[in-house]
Amino acid sequence: MNISIITVGKLKEKYLKMGIDEYLKRLSAYAKVDVIEVPDEKAPEQLSDSEMEQVKNKEGERILAKVGVDTYVVALAIEGKQKSSEELADSLDKLATYGKSKIAFIIGGSLGLSDEVLKRADEKLSFSKMTFPHQLMKLVLLEQVYRAFRINRGEPYHK
Numbered sequence: 001m002n003i004s005i006i007t008v009g010k011l012k013e014k015y016l017k018m019g020i021d022e023y024l025k026r027l028s029a030y031a032k033v034d035v036i037e038v039p040d041e042k043a044p045e046q047l048s049d050s051e052m053e054q055v056k057n058k059e060g061e062r063i064l065a066k067v068g069v070d071t072y073v074v075a076l077a078i079e080g081k082q083k084s085s086e087e088l089a090d091s092l093d094k095l096a097t098y099g100k101s102k103i104a105f106i107i108g109g110s111l112g113l114s115d116e117v118l119k120r121a122d123e124k125l126s127f128s129k130m131t132f133p134h135q136l137m138k139l140v141l142l143e144q145v146y147r148a149f150r151i152n153r154g155e156p157y158h159k
């Protein structure tokens with residue numbers, strides 16, 4: 001399985017980078033995982049609604065340029081569908097069974113994802129009603145994808 005994690009902006013925080021690198025190392029035993037960072041758009045504190053839309057649209061174009069036509073897209077969105085770890089594992093297993101071997105998980109920037117990206121998504125996945133910083137979301141997502149592979153292989157994982 002080829003998994004892309006597409007995010008907006010460069011990861012700067014060392015403590016997150018260490019965690020992300022650790023899960024990428026663990027995941028390499030199960031799948032090919034690429035982390036793609038597209039440039040973020042400057043977003044000062046005081047932006048009008050239309051300026052915010054413009055920021056999201058520009059970031060969205062950069063995101064969509066990285067998504068292949070045959071890729072199954074999972075957009076991370078607060079308002080998306082919540083799943084248990086077992087349900088996520090089952091979804092990944094089913095995608096592999098039905099020949100969907102390219103999957104992109106997309107995490108938005110500080111203002112979220114554009115409508116175009118959400119429209120392109122095959123599903124929207126929520127990790128709760130809470131808002132997480134996008135770089136932390138990347139670490140949490142990688143841990144859950146790793147957990148999903150462990151579940152699907154029947155390997156022990158921490159409950």
Ligand SMILES: C[S@@+](CC[C@H](N)C(=O)[O-])C[C@H]1O[C@@H](n2cnc3c(N)ncnc32)[C@H](O)[C@@H]1O
Pocket residue numbers: 075076077078106107108109110111112113125126127128129130131132133134137
């Ligand atoms: C700082 S959040 C953006 C917040 C923005 N107000 C919104 O509603 O999307 C950055 C990105 O992290 C991801 N994210 C944050 N919290 C999430 C959650 N609870 N479930 C799924 N994705 C989340 C989403 O992809 C979001 O676009």
